[in-house]
Amino acid sequence: MALRTGGQAIVDSLRSQGVTHAFGLISVHMMDVYDALYEARDSLQLIGGRHESAVAYMADGYARASSKPGVCFTSTGPGAANSVGAVGEAYHCSSPVLNITSNSERELINSDRGGLHEPKDQLGMFGSVTQWSALVPCVEAIPDHVRQAFDLFLNRRPRPVELEIPTDVLSHKADVQPAPAVQRTRQQGDARLVEQAARMLAAARKPVIWAGGGIPSSEATPDLLRLAELLGAPVTTSYGGKGGFPDDHPLALGCSIGGRVYGRNPVFDFIESCDVALVVGARLPYRATIGVGLKLPPNLIHIDIDGGVFGKNYQPAVAITGDAGAVLGKLADSLEGKNVARSESFAMEVADLHRRVKQVLRESGPNQQETMEAIRGVISRDAIIVADPTAPGYWATRGMPCYEPRTYLSPHGWGGIGFAFPAALGAKVARPERQVIVISGDGGFQFNIQELGTAAQYGIKVVVLVFNNGAWGVLRDRQRDYFGGRYYATELKNPDFVRLADSYGLPATHARNCRDMTAALQDALDKDEFRLIEVDISRGFAEFV
Template identity: 45%
Template sequence: MPKLTGGQTVIESLKAQGVDTVFGIISIHNLDIFDSLFASQDSMRFIGGRLELGCGFMADGYARATGKPGVLITSTGPGAADSVGALGESYFSGTPILEITTNVEQEFIGTGKNSTHETKDQLAMLESVTEWAAAVNQIESIPDNLMEVFDRFQTRRPRPAALEIPTNLLGEEVDVEVLTAREPQVPQGDPNKVEQALQMLLKAKRPAIMVGEEVQMQGGVQEIIQLAEKLGAAVVTADGAKGAFPEDHPQSLGQILGRRIWGENPVQEWLGTCDVVVALGAILPQRSTTGVQLSMPKDLIHVLLDGDSIGKNYDATVPIVANSQAVVQQWLGAIGDQDVHKGSSFMDEIAATKGEIRKVLQETWGNELKVFETVREVTPRNTIFSLDPTVATSRASRCLDIYEPRTFMHPHGWAGLGFAFPAGIGAKAGKPDSPVVCVTGDGGFQYNFQELASCAQYGIHPVVLMFNDSAWGVLKRYQSDRFGEHRQYATELVNPDFVKLFESYGFEGTKVSNVADLGRALDNAIKSGKTHLVEVQTPDGFGSLR
């Protein structure tokens, strides 16, 4: 059994779990972790940021793009606190992030003596935005705690975890066993419920499959395509799952999103006319389901790893607490070579509904549709889009076709600004051969524009597609709708020269004001292989862009 410091135990345990990339910021309290990283540069890459919020979003983007956990290293007090926004987004979106942070020396924890960065109750703060959080009191327990975290990532709904280590333990040396990764026990569906659900699907004449965000993280896309084609079922994707079923597939009806910021969507009413809906890995959040009067049929099969969330917004006829990929594999095995297709009549209905959705978009969001058709024309199929919760993003969810899983990411959980750019950096770090386009606004970009320094320092090059209306665009519209155009307040913004900002970091930028120039500039930016700004001027709002 080797002698290792606490810092070495952290790094060696992460390596044993297959981690090869970590994000974060060095601090006086975590110096021993970084000394161990220095000694492991041949097998573990560190990507530093300028603020823990941005670093947390980098880890989130890395996880969403790769399907592997994102690891974040922070430090006591202010460092851990600055990461809370990113952990909250990860929790409600369902992504696996591990934050390893420090605390003051054990002799000072809870004493109120105001040692450097001492916090009233740091663990409670972390517990409020994580699925699991623990405080280490001895070096020997670090491997066990990390094993617990990575087991949870693979067997439960993906959500963040936090491990807090007193700084004095990181430099101390003890005999410690580093544990190797275990093969996960993937949760299978209860056989009786799986059979009950299968019989409902076989008897249904007009079934629909709703693919959810757990599928993005834990896989199953190919099995779902196979099941959909065997049944001849319609397929929609829930918020957070865009791309988890290819939107150019003839049975795809796109996203279920509609009303509120997402516009009119015929599929919202049509879904309720189906015989049965099987929701796979979709938590069905109120804001995009019952909150916008999404219609659902009486018979709902709900497969979800988080059993406590089943039945929150819709009653489930058959609740199955399991991994969605595993359940679909169980169904496919039971179907075998049987002909269970619902026939050409239902396929014709799916095609007609698809056409109606397209017609409504053309009539209501014609300009927006043209913008994102132009974006799609110049972006390769494997392009990863990282988006902020802006007007443009609400339109992209309906108007931008996505073909592959893990290539459309946005903060659908907490819906906080500042996600797109650092998450895009994390995605590009994890998928260097895929183009990454960050879709953001002038306000949201300024939450974390300091991470341009990380792009320059580590040679990570996403493209930034910014729609600049010199305002908090979503709020400006809401304010105008509620109080009138003459009562707009606090929504106008004064901005820097963004092109010069990019140039100050050694990058380039292009300003455009029409759709044709947008397409050419974005095409050139992607082909350049460098961090590049395409700033689209939209003084009259996104919908006015032509």
């Protein structure tokens, strides 16, 4: 074995787990890590961001687009704290992000002696937004801690991990080698329960499938397609599952989102009329299900890698803990030998609903839906769309057709604003051959507007659609609709986004209508360049044409 510093042991361990990219913001406490990254720069590329929140979002976008864990580097105290919101988004979206940070020297940790950047219980700070946080006590412990993090990412529900290393450990040397790479082992699910679920599905008159983020996480789209086609069962996706089932498939019902700002989704009424529902890889969060009046049939089959999600909002008749792809494959195998033919009337009802879902979108928001379809008509089938929680982003979640897994990324867990732009940069680093499109509002874009410098410095070619209405538009609409038009704290004084991008040497343009927007988008994609397109929706998104 060779003597390695703690910083070198971290980089060696990451490379052993197959890490080729990471995101970070350099700090005095992390200098030994960055020196090790310099040594490894030919095999592990670092993207240096401008804010710790942004680099954590970049790691999240990288993970969601690539199927590999995303890695970010932060630093003791304020640097680590700056990343907590973004790590929390990854936690609630079940995204595998590894945040490697530092802490004070071992003798100063939680001592309140006033060390540089000394935090108070940094582990506790991360405890609410990670599945595991650990203080690594010595160089020799680094390889096993990194390996355990990747085992959690690959073989449990993929949620963030935070590892913090005292700054004196980072510079200390020891004889240490990286641990071997973690292998993925797919939980197969209880065979007895799988067979029980297969019998329920075979006997169903009107089955429906609700597919969540566990489908892309498990790479389970082929298994889902096979099962849906065997059953003739329509499929609706959750926020996180969007793209996990192709929206142009005859059995696709689109995103299940409905209620509140979205209005009634006709899929809700259909689900309530079904006699068996199969929910796979989805938490069924309150705000998107029972909180907006969704009723699920009593014959509910729930499959998830995390058994802790069962029974939170709906009590399943059958609950199967296991990998989505593995369990769906077993279900399909079992059903191959059973009579699962559906009535012709059911097939006609599904086909009619498939058409009606599109019709309702066009009726409830004709200009909004026309905008989404115009964007979709320009970009490639496998383009990655990254949306913020803004009026256009909300509409994209419901109305933007998606056809492949890992092509629609949004902060669907916590709903934090400012996700889209840095996450898109991470996605583009992960998939440089793909088109990556940002859908953001003017307010949300300014959360991480400083990352224009990162895009310019590293040549990251995303296209950013900034829908500018000079306000926190969703909240201003609520003040109009529910508070008698008493507008307060929702107006924004914005920069000229085009001139700002230009100051970084980045191409940018204004668009005042849908035609201008799609022409600029097409031009940017044809030229394969970064482009910021400031879209004027000053009259409101509903009036944009």
